[in-house]
Amino acid sequence: MPDPAMPDLPLTVRFSASEGAWDAWAPALQAALPGMRLSRDGDPARFDAIIYAPGGDITDFTPYRNVRLVQSLWAGVERIVTNPTLTQPLARMVDPGLAQGMAEYCTGWAMRAHLGMDRYAQDGVWRHGQIPPLAPARPVTVLGMGELGRATAAMLTAIGFSVTGISASGRPVPGVTVQPVTALDQVLDTTQILICLLPDTPDTRNLLDARGLSRLPKGSWIINPGRGTLIDDQALLRALDQGRPAHAVLDVFRAEPLPADHPFWAHPGITVTPHIAAETRPATAAPVAADNLRRAMAGQPVRHLVDRARGY
CATH class of the missing domain: 3.40.50.720 (NAD(P)-binding Rossmann-like Domain)
Structure with missing residues (x-):
C-alpha cells in the first residue's frame, strides 16, 4: 500500500x-x-x-x-x-485492482470446472447422477505464489478449496500448503485444477511439457492466465486428446492476438479468452x-x- x-x-x-x-x-x-x-x-x-x-x-x-x-x-x-x-x-x-481481477477470473473458471457446469447441456437429458464433490475434496494447485498467486489462493481457500501453492521463495501463505518447484511432479499427480500464474523466464518456459502434462489426472483442468510460454503448445494439444487434462482455459499465448487459424480455436478441450483475465x-x-x-x-x-x- x-x-x-x-x-x-x-x-x-x-x-x-x-x-x-x-x-x-x-x-x-x-x-x-x-x-x-x-x-x-x-x-x-x-x-x-x-x-x-x-x-x-x-x-x-x-x-x-x-x-x-x-x-x-x-x-x-x-x-x-x-x-x-x-x-x-x-x-x-x-x-491491488489487477490482483483482485486475476483472483476473480481464476476463481470463476475454477468454480466452472469444479461444478461441471458444461455437463448440463439443455438437451432434455436428466443428468442427476453427476454431483460434484464439495470444495475441500477438490485439490487445486496454484503454480506461482507471487502477488497474483497469493490473491487467487486466498479467494479459493475462502470458498473451502484445498489449495497447494508451488513457490520458488517458499514463503508461507495462510491456509495454503506451499511446496517448492522440485515437488511439482508429485503435486501434479493429484491436482484436479491447475492454475498457472508464473512469470516468463528462462526457467519457466515450457515448464509444462509432455512429461509434466501426462502426470495430471484424467478429468483435470488447466487455467492459464499467466504467460503463454509456460505450456508447450503441441504437447498440450496431444495431452488434451488423451484426457490429461480434460480441458484448458487459456488467456495468454505466444503470439497475440491468437491467429484465427491457430488449432487452439478449434479444439473442443480448449476455451480461449482474449487476454482479459486481469488489467492494470x-x-x-x-x-x-x-x-x-x-x-x-x-x-x-x-x-x-x-x-x-x-x-x-
Whole structure:
C-alpha cells in the first residue's frame, strides 16, 4: 500500500506507453502525485523518472542519465528487463485492482470446472447422477505464489478449496500448503485444477511439457492466465486428446492476438479468452506508481524492484 507519510517532492516524469494510454493514465497519475510534471516528450536529461508500458516510444534508455526509477505499469516486465540500455532501477507494477481481477477470473473458471457446469447441456437429458464433490475434496494447485498467486489462493481457500501453492521463495501463505518447484511432479499427480500464474523466464518456459502434462489426472483442468510460454503448445494439444487434462482455459499465448487459424480455436478441450483475465487499472495502480516515485526521489527503498537476474 502507498505510504501516506512519504512527502511529495518536485519531479519531472516521462510517460512512455502505447497510443491511447495517456488519456487513461495521465489524470489518475496527476491526481495521485499533484506536484509531478508529467509529459510524453522532452529533453531526456531533465527527467527524474519514467513511467513505462510496452508499446511506448522509448527503446534506448541511455540518454535518461538522471532517471532514478523506471516504473512499469505492467506486472510482467519480460519485454523490458532484457533491454541492455536499461541500467536504471526498474519496478514492476503490483496493483491491488489487477490482483483482485486475476483472483476473480481464476476463481470463476475454477468454480466452472469444479461444478461441471458444461455437463448440463439443455438437451432434455436428466443428468442427476453427476454431483460434484464439495470444495475441500477438490485439490487445486496454484503454480506461482507471487502477488497474483497469493490473491487467487486466498479467494479459493475462502470458498473451502484445498489449495497447494508451488513457490520458488517458499514463503508461507495462510491456509495454503506451499511446496517448492522440485515437488511439482508429485503435486501434479493429484491436482484436479491447475492454475498457472508464473512469470516468463528462462526457467519457466515450457515448464509444462509432455512429461509434466501426462502426470495430471484424467478429468483435470488447466487455467492459464499467466504467460503463454509456460505450456508447450503441441504437447498440450496431444495431452488434451488423451484426457490429461480434460480441458484448458487459456488467456495468454505466444503470439497475440491468437491467429484465427491457430488449432487452439478449434479444439473442443480448449476455451480461449482474449487476454482479459486481469488489467492494470489506473484508479488503483496510479497511487502505487506515485508512492514508488516519492520513494525514489526521497532515497527510500522502492517497492517491487525487479531482480534482473531472475527476470521479475
